[in-house]
Amino acid sequence: MCLLGLGLISGCAPLDPRRDTEYHEAAFTADRPTVRPVRSISSFSESLVCMDHMLRAANLPTTLITSKQFPDFSGKVPAAVKDMVITSLSQMSHVSNAFRFVDFEVDIARQDTVQNLSTILLNNNQMQLQRPALYVSGAIAFVDQNVLSNRLSAGTSASRLDTGYSNSKAATVVALEAHLGDFRTRTIIPGLDSANEVVIGGAGQGFDLAGRIGDYGVKFNIGRDYALGAGGAVRTLVDLAMIELVGKWARVPYWQCLMLDQTNPNFQRQMRDWYAESGPAGQFALVKASLISRGYLPAGSEVMPINEPAMRYALSRFQSDRGVVVSGVVDFPTYDAALRNFVALNESGALSRIGWASNGPMQITGPEGQRVAGLTGGTPAPWLIDMQIENPQPAGERQPFTEGEQIFLSARVNRTSHLYCYFIDSRGQTMRILPNALQPNSLVSANLAVRIPDWMGPNPGFILDAGRPGVETVICLATAQAADPLLPPELQGRALTALIGVNGAEGLQQRYAAAMGSAGYVTQLVQWNVVPRPAPAPTEAAPATK
Template identity: 70%
Template structure:
């Protein structure tokens, strides 16, 4: 009897459990299908969505390994006084489809960073593909067809493509494990590397031909790897398993930006014939760079004379600022070359040979202990005061002071061909830039062809006269959404812009008639010479420096007669 009771109890227990599970499943199904959900009950939960959707990490500026090198090239282009050049770019093709990135926009950014101070390049943005055109491109096409807009032809264009993407060039994996009655343990590790190559060329837009020698072909390695640990165990009839892993993958977009920055530095350096490898912190004694320097020296007519070399002598204190444009046969330049050669252990000749050319263009940058750029530009050795010719006609040795020279670099930034700037036509916009070698208070005035004078800087939108050293001030600020004023060529004749830099703010010390609003004619000032006299009296012993630039205005061409 006990045996039968036991079996009966067991049988009853086995049949009762499935019935309870069926009842619970039926209740859950009925509640889910017959009772609609009320969204208002989830309001407190949903109110957190706008907060949860916001990023918790601050955005960072997209930089590459050559961001400092781009700024270095900007300074080098400025020292060489490379004129502004119009440039455009083709769309870069990626036949592999493995690197989806806006490479053309990276090219525009690299050129922009190399033109902040030097204004070396201005990108012509025009899209001919109808599928890619936006509102700006559509309006441009309409204005061009109606002759209401002039599209300037670029001189250069950039062409390039993702040459290849070799995935898994090297691949390494390792797996190991151990198993027992109660515990299982496993470990895995993997690593691989992919090679991405970019080839870029510079072409002549007028002839649509690739310029020989102006090319760049570089590769970058994109890697990934991972590690993992598996742990499993059994406790009675139950099992427990853990998995821990960590992985990394270098993004192809950031790697491609590094390739683009490197390629543009190399192309621009070769095109402008500048020692770009100094900005890349490469060994200057490399035979390839030595051959490149020697080729540039021979192409310059065996004289090695260039604006970059004269800028080097000015910055290092061997040549005065106002003598930077003198010919190599000038006694002042020959004396500067002789003293530079003597200091560098070069045979003194007072003329430019390759050894002098190489030494003058070297050491443009200095490196810190961590390999970063500690200094961009040649180290200044002092101020050179202009020597006065003695009674016997000879030039005495130049005197070197302990402070860097103080001067204004004022120049026209309109795209212009090599040689002398042609005259502006009536109504044509004029763009200038002013750079002061020391932190100073900068004032700029415009004199039209009829003798009227007005103040350009400071003005209502640029009220501060204090500017930093070696920072280009655009006149007008064509990069700002609202530049404050537009400088157009006026009536035929000669126009002038003069900038004055003072150590202190002298505007309150000027006559009341000169303290009025900017961009308004000055009534009691008859000439720029009189204006400079007022500044001389206000600046006092602190002194000041001035610089002027002039241009001619030609009459506008008559409009063609309408066809009858």
């Protein structure tokens, strides 16, 4: 027999799982996250981008680097610090190609597929590892818990009612030490070090109420707590340490990148408050105005609704360019990225809005007809191509190339565009080098350095060698829409083959202007001189013998 409540039920049968089918089917939905994923950022994410451009301007050659594991002897911060180091170095190399990380790690206790294959290939002389020039070492130096702690509790007691209140605060200090070493000698380079600390805290409040109603007792407990995460704090320390180490090593004014307003720890919190205050209509209107000012939307798009395909396409392009998870909707990461340049520190050190209307905000109509505050109108940033010769050169004027010498270039567009590049030899013969059979996509993201040829890829598609003596040219043209179907037949030939009837950069520009309009494209070119290969030194004739 089975006992249920106050009654007896005889012959109890087992539970039938089929009766719970509808309940179980809800697990598929409950198993999905309810919040969109976001990129991991720290207070210095914008500083890493600043360092990337600074290293590009310094024309540093690509350097191989690796890292040791960062131990945490306190056992209080379970964070993958080495992987954070790799991410920081990668973010400082998007445009500059300053660093390539060499994965030398061998973990005997936890062998994986890559390690097993590497061991097999190395033992059979089928794989060659390049020796890095630098390595990063360091550790979580210490974690001082509850350096500051404050607790307060109070209560009252009566015959039929008891109350209680509690309040607590605590602060913990986490420190990270990092150094840069010479891999060849395994020596730490003096002066290339970083030692920084960050404070993480937590607080809680509670209220208790207990009493009696007749012969029955009742009790209520209400509390709220918060705790700043150690993982995000460590990422901030790692980003700061890598900016310091790389800046000192490259001898560039890295402190300029650390003075960005966005490194203020209150920045994200203030932006979150403004995001909540503006509401969906205000959020969309502000982001839309920013997209117009940045050139992602044409002028006159102020009344375009959010469900318009062109609006979602512009949002997606902007999110891709800014490293935000592409969703095509206005979420907080998109709002934050769109308005970063409209926030600064005022004279008192508080965050204030800049670039917004000073004598009353400009009114923009939201998607539901409301009038919401918007950004002031502004001139869109100019559409530009930045082309560079990436061959390492000594300081001073660039030296000419010798016949047969390999040439490396890069091109970067400050807006998402379709990119077409052509090579013009010293006789004026022209051929398209991008896009080609191995790089068929012409669409490139904003501020992405396109390597010409792709010397870091397993198959670059072509090799660019200096040809006959004279002046050689590579010209790149960026268009807002795909130019292939609009170009004349003489430009429709296959890549890496001579174009008939097209000679020189001027001829290319004339045809693109006719197909795209004078405002539908931008262009940039680089030129270099090619000199003959020096003749071999004459060898002395052997003395005659009798």
